Amino acid sequence: MSLLLDRLWQGLIDTGLMVGVSSLLALILGIPLAVVLVTSERGGLFEAPALNRLLGGLVNLFRSVPFLILMVALIPFTRLLVGTTYGVWAAVVPLTIAATPFFARIAEVSLREVDHGLIEAAQAMGCRRWHIIWHVLLPEALPGLIGGFTITVVTLINSSAMAGAIGAGGLGDLAYRYGYQRFDTQVMVTVIIVLIVLVTLIQLSGDRLARYFNRR
Known part of the structure; x- marks a missing residue:
């Protein structure tokens, strides 16, 4: 029992590290990408249809590839970037690349839902375009951005x-190696319960935070 708890704790730490780093990177990269997608469309603050089509195509391309296939396809890039294709840090690369366009599309929807009248009012008052983005667009979309980020983390x-099951470590690796391959039902059930609790806590926290910032 003690050995199982030790492995479970290490798996939880590895999963937390993978998800924490990749979700942070997806947040840092995804919001600017969403802003560019919204503001570069026709009639946007920084109208650039060609750039909009290019970025939109790239986002759709990466979103359409299943994660397992993407992870395998990125092996050379992952090895170049972190020096290995196994372990926690090797998993961060494909996780980030998969999560960034996913979150960017959700953030784009939230930004589009901002009342256009607020933007027009800010323009009428002489606000600069970057001020409109920073002081109108992002604050008004904040509840939706938080909700979208919560979905991304889950x-x-x-x-x-899934990455853990093919060598990345974490709870997936624990469930596959010590649960599935060794036919240990206790390990499988324990990992499933931990994942359910983890996802539930994150979802509840994200929903509560989104409600707190929802001023509409």
């Missing part, structure tokens, strides 16, 4: 479990 937990 999706990353699921993907990290």
Whole structure:
């Protein structure tokens, strides 16, 4: 029992590291990408249809590839970037690349839902375009951005479990090696319960935070 708890704790730490780093990177990269997608469309603050089509195509391309296939396809890039294709840090690369366009599309929807009248009012008052983005667009979309980020983190937990099953470590690796391969039902059930609790806590926290910032 003690050995199982030790492995479970280490798996939880590895999963937390994978999901934490990749979700943070997806947040840092995804919001600017969403802003560019919204503001570069026709009639946007920084109208650039060619750039909009290019970025939109790239986002759709990466979103359409299943995570397992993407992880395998990125092996050379992952090895170049982190020096290995196994372990926690090797999993961060494909997790980030998969999560960034996913979150960017959700954030794009939230940004589009901002009342256009607020933007027009800010323009009428002489606000600069970057001020409109920073002081109108992002604050008004904040509840939706938080909700979208929560969904992204939950999706990353699921993907990290899949990555763990093919050598990335974490709870997925624990469930596969010590549960599935050794036919140990106790390990499988324990990992499933931990994942359910983890996802539930993240979802509840994200929903509560989104409600707190929802001023509409």
